[in-house]
Amino acid sequence: MNKSAYEALVNSHALIEFDPEGRILWANRNFLNLVGYEMDEIHGKPHSIFLPSYDLHANEYAELWDTLRAGNPQVGEFKRLSKSGTEIWVHCSYTPVKNDSGDVIKILSMAFDITEKRQLAENLERKNQELLSTAAKARAATYAKSVFLANMSHEIRTPLNSIIGITDTLAETPLDGQQTSFVEILQRANYQLMTIINDVLDLSKVEAGEIVLHMLPFSLQRMIDDIVSILDFRAKEKGLQLKVTVAPDIQDYYIGDSDRLRQVLINLLNNAIKFTHQGTVSLHVQNNNTTRTGNLLFSVSDTGIGVSKQKFKDIFRPFTQADPTTTRRYGGTGLGLSISQKIVSLMGGLIWLESEPNVGSTFYFTASMPATTERKTSMHNPLQGRYQLNDINHFIQEQRLKVLVVDDVDDNRNLLGIYLQKTIHQITYAESGSDAVGLAKTNHYDVIFMDVQMPGMDGHEATMRIREIEAEQGRRKARIFACTANAFAEDIERSMKAGCDMHLSKPIRKDTLIKAINSCFAVNEVAVS
Numbered sequence: 001m002n003k004s005a006y007e008a009l010v011n012s013h014a015l016i017e018f019d020p021e022g023r024i025l026w027a028n029r030n031f032l033n034l035v036g037y038e039m040d041e042i043h044g045k046p047h048s049i050f051l052p053s054y055d056l057h058a059n060e061y062a063e064l065w066d067t068l069r070a071g072n073p074q075v076g077e078f079k080r081l082s083k084s085g086t087e088i089w090v091h092c093s094y095t096p097v098k099n100d101s102g103d104v105i106k107i108l109s110m111a112f113d114i115t116e117k118r119q120l121a122e123n124l125e126r127k128n129q130e131l132l133s134t135a136a137k138a139r140a141a142t143y144a145k146s147v148f149l150a151n152m153s154h155e156i157r158t159p160l161n162s163i164i165g166i167t168d169t170l171a172e173t174p175l176d177g178q179q180t181s182f183v184e185i186l187q188r189a190n191y192q193l194m195t196i197i198n199d200v201l202d203l204s205k206v207e208a209g210e211i212v213l214h215m216l217p218f219s220l221q222r223m224i225d226d227i228v229s230i231l232d233f234r235a236k237e238k239g240l241q242l243k244v245t246v247a248p249d250i251q252d253y254y255i256g257d258s259d260r261l262r263q264v265l266i267n268l269l270n271n272a273i274k275f276t277h278q279g280t281v282s283l284h285v286q287n288n289n290t291t292r293t294g295n296l297l298f299s300v301s302d303t304g305i306g307v308s309k310q311k312f313k314d315i316f317r318p319f320t321q322a323d324p325t326t327t328r329r330y331g332g333t334g335l336g337l338s339i340s341q342k343i344v345s346l347m348g349g350l351i352w353l354e355s356e357p358n359v360g361s362t363f364y365f366t367a368s369m370p371a372t373t374e375r376k377t378s379m380h381n382p383l384q385g386r387y388q389l390n391d392i393n394h395f396i397q398e399q400r401l402k403v404l405v406v407d408d409v410d411d412n413r414n415l416l417g418i419y420l421q422k423t424i425h426q427i428t429y430a431e432s433g434s435d436a437v438g439l440a441k442t443n444h445y446d447v448i449f450m451d452v453q454m455p456g457m458d459g460h461e462a463t464m465r466i467r468e469i470e471a472e473q474g475r476r477k478a479r480i481f482a483c484t485a486n487a488f489a490e491d492i493e494r495s496m497k498a499g500c501d502m503h504l505s506k507p508i509r510k511d512t513l514i515k516a517i518n519s520c521f522a523v524n525e526v527a528v529s
Contacts, residue, residue, distance in 0.1 A: 014033075014090075014111040014113070015027065015111075016031045017107065017108055018107040019105075020104050020106070022047040024043055024046075025106060034082075034111065034113055037083050050080045051080070052079055064094070068094055069104055073093065076091075077114065078090055078092055089115045089117075092111045092112075094108075095107070095109070095184075108185065110185050110186075156197055158506065161485070161506040163190060163507075165418070165419065166418075167186045169418055169510065171184075199336060202335075215255055216255065217255055217374045218254065219253055220246075220252065220254050221252055224265075227262060227266055228244055235281060238273060238276070240281055241280045241281070242280075242281050242283075244283045244284075246284075246286075247287065249286075250285055251371035251372075253375060254369040255369060256369035257347070260343050260346070261347070261367065264340045264344060265283070265298065267340050272300050272361070273302075275304040276304030276360075279303030282301045283300055285298055293366060294349035294368045295371075296368075298365050299364045301360065301363075303360040306357040306358055306360055307357065308357050312355070315353070317338060349366035351365035402445045402446050402447070403426065403428070403445065403447045403517070404429075404439060404447070404478075405429050405449050406429075406430040406435070406459065407431075407451040417429070419513050425517065428445070433457030434456060437462050437469070440466045440478075444476070445478045446479065447481070447516075447517055448479070448480045449516075450462060450481065450483060450500065453485070459482060460482075460498035463499045466480070467499040480500045481502050482498075491503070
């Protein structure tokens with residue numbers, strides 16, 4: 001990584017370093033501007049100078065630094081005090097940096113100013129409360145929120161697409177130890193931001209009644225195996241054992257929405273791993289013999305921190321966790337259980353909890369999913385049944401493809417160019433849907449990455465026009481991949497109806513892009529019955 005790129009990376013974030021006792025060692029200009037201090041004013045001072053009231057936050061302060069000195073990173077949202085006495089909200093990640101002996105030698109923190117976001121959330125909450133005076137106003141508020149969040153999702157995902165892409169690309173370049181640490185912090189923050197965005201959008205869709213279950217045959221055992229492959233590594237990282245038990249009378253195939261069932265199970269298992277420091281996390285699947293509705297019974301148990309009975313109802317409320325300090329200690333939006341409860345309800349089931357503080361918790365839920373002997377499955381991926389993207393990382397690449405990248409945002413076009421710069425393919429760029437159609441009239445492209453939401457002629461219309469040109473000229477069809485921040489099922493369906501071959505949701509990772517191109521060899525070079 002060249003010096004200018006590294007300096008741009010460091011200077012674009014607010015960074016500060018502490019010694020293991022919480023004394024300030026260094027801060028960059030972005031952080032100093034955030035808190036209103038100069039470096040000589042805070043060097044050697046304790047972290048507590050940024051707390052609004054140290055006496056009120058002494059326990060939080062002691063617990064935070066004990067945890068960091070033990071080598072455990074921390075992430076959360078905190079209220080801090082600037083030099084002028086102004087209170088600001090920041091999203092902070094604290095990462096212990098260790099020497100070769102494994103001792104913590106310093107703490108690196110990255111902060112994002114979220115004061116405006118918190119104020120906006122508080123203002124929106126006040127306005128929503130006012131709109132709840134009548135049922136009609138409540139419905140209007142829910143709809144407006146859904147539209148607002150969908151638009152915000154697009155606006156957030158577009159720059160996040162570049163942030164994630166450039167961060168992943170930096171990770172592939174030669175880095176020293178400190179640079180690697182910075183990039184890893186960015187990658188974790190990117191993942192957290194995407195999780196928050198997805199949670200908020202899911203909740204808004206559920207509340208607006210816009211979640212529709214896709215009832216299709218699926219293999220329950222295969223889905224569980226996939227989940228274990230995703231989460232087993234995370235459990236082992238914490239020294240936990242992940243156990244799975246499927247009752248012998250459970251059938252192989254059921255009819256239901258496997259994506260939504262997977263979402264609930266991953267959420268519950270993720271929570272169990274997050275809140276368990278030692279012991280076991282278990283998933284058990286059996287036929288439902290309780291008095292509750294549904295033919296299947298799932299349970300996720302842990303040996304973690306547990307929840308008091310007084311908090312059982314609270315944890316299923318949106319933006320709520322069992323304890324106000326939970327977000328500070330463990331992170332998260334407090335949306336996962338609320339979303340899971342609503343999805344379980346849509347699946348004709350119920351969710352409930354048994355727990356004891358400092359002993360552990362078990363979340364149970366039922367679902368109505370009839371067994372079937374049908375083995376045919378269906379997914380939004382049009383290559384399903386022929387080739388899965390995950391199975392074609394290493395297709396032969398002697399053939400040079402002509403690739404057209406269509407996007408009205410410069411950074412997005414540049415990012416895809418960076419992803420593809422080391423391939424043998426010929427890359428052409430278009431800034432609009434109409435430009436793409438113009439190029440397609442006189443050029444044949446093997447692959448087109450088509451942004452959907454563009455001013456003037458959008459990606460769907462451009463795709464339909466290109467398909468018409470191909471038909472008129474008797475030309476072999478290009479593989480068109482819709483690239484968009486809109487990631488709901490109805491968005492995918494619109495892309496397919498417009499003539500796209502696949503829907504790629506932003507942020508688009510490099511490996512996803514390469515696999516999409518490689519899939520063209522599978523489809524174009526191999527006869528498919």
